Amino acid sequence: MDIEKIEIIGDQHLPTSLETPLHPNAFDPSDDEKIETIQYHFQKIMEALGLDLSDDSLSGTPYRFAKMYVKELFYGLNPKNRPKISTFSNKYGYKKMLVEKDINIDSSCEHHFLPIIGKAHIGYIPKGKVIGLSKINRLVDYYSHRPQVQERLCLQIMKDLQQTLGTEDVIVVVNAEHLCVSSRGIKDKNSTTTTMEYGGVFEDSIYRNEFLALVADDVKR
Ligand SMILES: [Zn+2]
DSSP states (O other): OOHHHHHHHHHHTOOOOSSOOOOTTTTSSOHHHHHHHHHHHHHHHHHHTTOOTTSHHHHTHHHHHHHIIIIIITGGGSGGGSOOOOEEEOTTOOOSOEEEEEEEEEEEETTTOOEEEEEEEEEEOOSSEEEOHHHHHHHHHHHHSSEEOHHHHHHHHHHHHHHHHTOSOEEEEEEEEEHHHHSSTTOOSSOOEEEEEEOGGGGSHHHHHHHHHHHHHHHHO
């Protein structure tokens, strides 16, 4: 890939697919093996920058960095780490909109590996199944902890909820700050990006507007 094309894809944050692009052997090595590989290469990066790794403050950084990548920031790459979500039958027969607002987004942009920080707001209309409220937060956390593009993050959360809840009637709004926009490049400290995905009844603007009215103040924040 030529350098010019690399710059264009990164700066415009172009997503390429719904699925996170993974190579077929992505989970053949264990987490510990991945940590060892990343530790080795990150040490090379630090050395290339001219840093003296014999310094006490720096010597442990390649290991800390590697462990953070595999176990924390990108734990959501591995399908084994998807939160277990048990569904319950909708005993109350609640058929109106349920909205969960202000769910933390702690993600990373796949073009620059810099943080994406923001909030997700999610609505759905239960059919036969409901899930514990905190499970929505856990699902958002899981999909956030991969190298991401905001559009794909939004879509992955929606698709999973639609499948888990057995209904198309799901809407997801994500509002986030990208550090690759605020701390480098254009260095805009104030702009945020909003993305929205919806299906089922939310195709109808009446439902969409009802949801947006409920989360409006929170999206602006
Ligand atoms: Zn970026």
